[in-house]
Amino acid sequence: MVERANKPKPPTLAATPGLPPQPTVTFSDDNSRVTAVLPTGESVEVLLYGATVISWKDAAGDEKLWVSEAARLDGSKPVRGGIPLVFPVFGPPPSQAEHPQTAGLSQHGFARSSRWEFLGKSTSESLMGPGKGATDHGAVKLDFGLSSGSEGLDPQARAHWPFKFNLIYSVLLSRESLTTSIVATNDDDKPWDCHVLMHTYLRVKDINKVEITGLDKASYIDKVDGAKTKTEESGKLTITGETDRVYSPVDGPVCVVENGETTYSVTRDNLSNVVVWNPWADKAAGMGDFAPKDGYKNMLCIEPGSVSTWQSVEAGDAFEGAQTITIHQ
Template identity: 65%
Template sequence: MVDRARKPSALATTPGLPPQPQVAFSSDNSSVTATLPTGESVSVLLYGATVVSWKDKNGDEKLWLSEAAKLDGSKPVRGGIPLVFPVFGTAPDHAQTKSLPQHGFARSSRWEFLGKSTSESTPTPTTPAFAATATSAAGAVAAAAADMSVKLDFGLSSSSLSEDARQKWPYAFNAIYSVTLNTDSLTTNLVVTNDDERSWECQVLMHTYLRVDDITTTSITGLSSASYIDKTTSPISTNTQTSPVLTISSETDRVYTPAGDSPASVPITVLSNDKPKFTVLRDNLSNVVVWNPWIEKAKGMADFEPKEGYKNMLCVEPGAVGTWQVLEPGDALEGAQTIVLGGKTE
């Protein structure tokens, strides 16, 4: 046999599909976890469609979850990203939602997992994936994997509610909740459709618990000149954020309406030691709730552990809660948040 001077190149360098995101259910089918080829992951509990974990490629957790959080469906989860619908807090004077428990039933109902979808950027002359093709097919595969995302869809409808919830809120609806994981961001998107023959009113909010290193060195920008309702005062007061930077040094429970708000809304940046840690972008959600229970409030909550956990969490919660959202028959309400690691806004 003639030993050829030019042999075929190794199989490892031939073009091929990039590694795909992996989606797996827990052993008891109570949660679903998606993991990108680059290592990032997100876990969603079917109870409440609550995001209970979001980790970067190094395995560092980005959300705060109480050590005493109930994950068995016995009560709403303390931490992660619980969903608030169709009422924020309680509304004893609102005819349609006055009988509902605090924050409604979305966070305490079992959602159906509808499936996953993936996407990746198409390589162009300016993308790393395209550049990598010129030198290494394996490099192109790795770059394409880095551009990949995975979306998990969950569904809830009036027909799947508990009998108690249907009696307290007898309106037909359909909700689709999507959780999209990218290498440097997490997006949660809720679409609610009125399937009833009557109009009804609702509020929605994404009750996001961000994990911070130290609340005393944490600050927030993007709320300057915003009006806010301070729920820690008695009576509740309305004020304006005069400082460009908000710091937390006591119990904080404020409902902000950022100035100049629009669908392409003002970015809210959470900083640690003056360095951007998270940037929260909102779509069609005109309010932002900022919450930290601080010392005494944390002590009084049985499911808040450790009691000093307030030092490592900050709730920045996009929502539409300042007024009631009216949905006529057939109308849909859509709202989304994207949490970007660091200071990126695009």
């Protein structure tokens, strides 16, 4: 699914002379983030801390992700907003008795609190094949790496998750979509378990006018109602209060509909769950890094992942999963 790209040599990766306009990839002055821009204007920005996507804009410059105004982007704590990557545990860690492998970790694991290495870029010609890439130049892929030997690995991981692993995380920007994918390889001599989730904060205009489709008849765990298992009876789910549900939908896209028009569709590859989350007013008020406090009206988390059960990865094997978010305009 994911190519392992070589490390780039120059700090700024420019287009090859003589070719039509190509996507550009640049680094911030402090080397804390990477930005890719298509010739048509679409862009994505990734913070190396957590390999967190913190911006995704269409050709008109309209932001598609919600990031809290109080989010820290200096590497001091995980980012509230964008697309944080959850691995190897989702939510608060279980007890030692429930799952000793992850009991000592912090909420949502260490992928979002480690500094990743930028491995390189691929552009349209290599992604789309001869001919097509040479004419539309409509995609760029950024690869990031984190392993048990990485200097940027959260110290907590070394102390509490002493397994050998290698993660490759890829962010693929095209004119109408954004794909994030992960390959988690077990380099140890024994199996380990993991959760994987892409905690995507989509920007919406008014949560009160949003409907979610693609979840009809799906079973879900309602974390707001004592983790009861329920079945979604509505073909169009609306958000009217604090919502925290882990769905196990059938194959097919989950769509966000605003004022009767589909604005996003989210498809999954080898990810069995979709978490739908919105903190609503009271919970947002109690989160120190959530701002503005009424920001819940302009965000909706649609989070593809595999978190309802543990994914057991045998020695030498790998778990792969991906999401694609498509913009409908």
